[in-house]
Amino acid sequence: MSRPKVYITKPIPAEVRAYLDQHCDCTQWEEAGVAPRERLLEAIQDVEGLLTHGSLVDDELLGHAPKLRAVSTISVGYNHFDLDAMRSREVIGLHTPYVLDDTVADLVLALMLSASRRIAELDALVKAGKWQKGSSTNEQEHFGMDVHHAKLGIIGMGRIGDAIAKRAVHGFGMELRYYNRSRRPEAEERYGAQYCDLEELLRESDFVVLMTPLTPKTVHYIRKEHFELMKPTAFFINASRGQTVDEAAMIEALQSGKIRGAGLDVFDVEPVQPDNPLLKMPNVVTLPHIGSATAQTRFDMAMLAARNLVEALNGSRPQHVVKELQSLLN
Numbered sequence: 001m002s003r004p005k006v007y008i009t010k011p012i013p014a015e016v017r018a019y020l021d022q023h024c025d026c027t028q029w030e031e032a033g034v035a036p037r038e039r040l041l042e043a044i045q046d047v048e049g050l051l052t053h054g055s056l057v058d059d060e061l062l063g064h065a066p067k068l069r070a071v072s073t074i075s076v077g078y079n080h081f082d083l084d085a086m087r088s089r090e091v092i093g094l095h096t097p098y099v100l101d102d103t104v105a106d107l108v109l110a111l112m113l114s115a116s117r118r119i120a121e122l123d124a125l126v127k128a129g130k131w132q133k134g135s136s137t138n139e140q141e142h143f144g145m146d147v148h149h150a151k152l153g154i155i156g157m158g159r160i161g162d163a164i165a166k167r168a169v170h171g172f173g174m175e176l177r178y179y180n181r182s183r184r185p186e187a188e189e190r191y192g193a194q195y196c197d198l199e200e201l202l203r204e205s206d207f208v209v210l211m212t213p214l215t216p217k218t219v220h221y222i223r224k225e226h227f228e229l230m231k232p233t234a235f236f237i238n239a240s241r242g243q244t245v246d247e248a249a250m251i252e253a254l255q256s257g258k259i260r261g262a263g264l265d266v267f268d269v270e271p272v273q274p275d276n277p278l279l280k281m282p283n284v285v286t287l288p289h290i291g292s293a294t295a296q297t298r299f300d301m302a303m304l305a306a307r308n309l310v311e312a313l314n315g316s317r318p319q320h321v322v323k324e325l326q327s328l329l330n
């Protein structure tokens with residue numbers, strides 16, 4: 001039987017490549033970063049499978065790959081899939097849920113701690129030689145806000161939200177509210193979490209964590225009116241996608257003191273533009289989209305994405321098809 005042709009859009013670990021080579025005829029973008037669009041479109045004319053990370057899979061791309069049957073992304077988020085285009089051309093989309101939950105949750109707690117205890121800001125102060133005698137013990141200038149026993153609100157209580165809840169409630173004794181479109185009774189039982197509407201969550205929480213996927217319904221999900229509901233002492237944490245927030249409204253809320261600070265792993269434009277006002281704010285912690293970025297977790301994600309692709313191409317029933325395209329398996 002002929003082996004399916006696969007294109008890999010970015011360098012992957014040698015062990016993952018070796019696994020793919022056992023099952024497929026692979027070609028790979030060998031340079032740093034991700035294959036640029038033009039080169040990608042040229043490379044996929046013959047392929048049945050695509051292993052990717054963030055490359056836009058839209059009608060134009062699918063038109064360049066008439067034999068394509070499956071696209072597997074090395075990420076849990078798949079907002080770069082045009083689901084209608086994939087459905088109409090019967091191309092299966094696969095992603096990597098679960099393997100990154102703990103790693104991303106660790107980072108969210110780090111953002112909460114870093115913003116509220118001013119870790120990045122005060123690290124910069126110490127390194128700049130500005131730590132003056134007596135200031136840390138006698139003055140309020142280095143005071144932060146407690147995370148332990150504070151009120152946490154999670155918007156998007158899914159797989160990663162659950163891992164955040166576990167840390168926050170069992171580790172830090174936080175009081176938890178959450179908002180989803182559907183209730184999660186098991187989370188309510190496990191964490192004593194209270195389901196509430198978005199407005200109540202925003203009004204009551206000391207930390208608001210946004211963890212929804214980016215979908216047509218969640219573009220600018222958190223806007224001006226939402227920041228206006230939040231406490232002036234609250235911290236806003238976003239590790240979902242930059243476009244789930246109206247970034248201009250968030251900047252205004254931070255500048256005007258409507259909220260106290262923010263911890264951000266994601267931005268409207270990535271890499272974030274050097275003139276973005278967020279980069280000048282000492283009360284905002286900024287990270288370069290590193291939620292899942294540990295060596296082990298990125299390896300596990302790449303291996304899972306490779307296995308997903310092989311399953312989809314060899315005719316067995318793949319486990320991690322994105323939910324909107326599962327009907328293609330019937």
Ligand SMILES: NC(=O)C1=CN([C@@H]2O[C@H](COP(=O)(O)OP(=O)(O)OC[C@H]3O[C@@H](n4cnc5c(N)ncnc54)[C@H](OP(=O)(O)O)[C@@H]3O)[C@@H](O)[C@H]2O)C=CC1
Nearest residue numbers: 077156157158159160180181182212213239240290291292
């Ligand atoms: N910063 C980083 O590096 C990373 C970012 N991410 C981002 O995190 C996202 C979440 O991942 P994961 O937890 O695995 O996903 P899940 O699908 O498990 O959870 C998402 C949750 O969001 C809720 N949700 C979806 N749409 C809405 C809506 N319109 N309003 C309110 N709630 C909504 C869902 O509940 P319901 O359907 O009931 O509303 C669900 O509970 C990813 O899609 C990705 O964008 C993920 C990994 C790393």
Ligand SMILES: O=CC(=O)O
Nearest residue numbers: 074075076077292
């Ligand atoms: O942002 C990362 C992801 O896995 O989604």
